[in-house]
Amino acid sequence: MKLEEALEKYFGFKKFLPGQAEVIQAVLTRPHVLGVLPTGGGKSLCFQLPGLLLPGLTLVISPLVALMKDQVDGLHARSLYQATYLNSQLPWREYRERLRRLKEGAYKLVYLAPERLRSRAFLEAIRHRPVSLVAVGEAHCVSQWGHDFRPDYLWISRFCRWLPGRPKLLALTATATPAVQEDILAKLEMENPYRVVASSNRPNLFFSVQPVSREGDKLAALQKMLAGERGCGIIYTGTRRDCEFLAKWLRRELRLPVLHYHAGMSPQERTAAQERFAAGEVPLIVATNAFGMGINKEDIRFVIHYTLPGSLEAYYQEVGRAGRDGRPAWSLLLYAPRDRGLQEFLIRQETVTENDARRLSAYIENRRQGDRAILKLEDMAGLDLEETKLRFLLSEMEQRGLIRSVERTPEAIGVLITGTFRREHWQAIARQSQRLAEEKRKKLAVMVDYAAKRQCRRETILRYFGEEKPGPAGPCCDVCQGI
DNA sequence: CGGGGTAGCTATACAGCTACCCCGGTGCCGTATT
16 A cells, blocks of 8 residues: 555545655665654644554654643544553553553554553563554654653663664654754664754744843733733743732733643642643733643744743744744743743753762662662651752763662552662763753853844754755744844 | 842841842653553
């Protein structure tokens, strides 16, 4: 069957979008494929179609449980019932039933979060199913989150090695600088990959930066920008408190209907806000960086940053949510130089020290019974380690062969102690954390440069993404327009 | 690092200032059956 026939048979489309056919052809014929395709370029199809055509199972690694459900619902709507997902949102019985059906070979496509790859029950179920393809969606998460926040992203490669047959690997993302691309390839252990890298340029987006010195100036600038704007938009803030404050202010002072969204809200509140925004019921949402992944809203006309983000790629990802319909859309960064302090704080906060590593080692030794230890999350609160730090430390210890995480419950982590904790390990872990912090500081400096210098914004962004600025095609940015 | 809130002082204004404290982003994750 030709690819176009399969496309029409399964999805009802007559033609591929640019880049799709190339990626799919590569996935079918080569072991490792990296696809950097712009937002709205139909990335899902790049693993869904091969998933249906390849003989074995396709595992789709997805960062958010909400995304899995949407995608699988979409496939079911096309009568593609060989697709499912596994995550902690499922009722126990349903989860067990799906594992059983997985073992029986009922599925072709299974969506999961990287953390699932460490579940014993899952590993047991998958062990005897031939896996043809492991597709990593939103693959920039490997680089962005894998090093510390969600270390299980770094275990995808080990999982692939553990599988009896070596599966194909496909990594897909909309935004990845050359450095991030290399990081993804290295962490997923993808060798001699076939690359499909489309331009990151979004001609219909207008970029602007407004320097402000005081908080009050931000509000004045916002008021000015929002006056007369009738389209949908997102305003990103750096903190939850600002998010709530700003939403209230917009409601009260500007009498605008506004939603807000951050990770401190209940799951129900978050879903409700997201759905109301997506449905166009309320045109404006104020959010932290928790908001946006998997938002398919086409008609977002503007994205405003109330606070400086931590990196240019994070910024461009957020801005890139505007104008998916191809019609003109604008972005504005309100730049107060002191906002850099927040990002610096966040970097410092998650950097672990030798002493942090020593304290955790001591705790594990303390809990040791034979070669095992049960680490209680409640006790570990007394160690004065941030949750992110703790995860990072455990992951680093595991990578150094000191422990193996064998079992997890919401209250505890069971570990097998496989090495001897020594000072050199603590030092090495602290050094690794320092290196990561340095990387983040460099990225922050690039972001600050973008905001502070009067250089063509589009050119600055595209150069960072390893591209030349294309010729003029409509309004570009505040600098080019002389604003 | 910086913003915002508050206590406490001054000393006669019902406000203004300083010193001090606290706070600050992102998300997955188990079980048992056979």
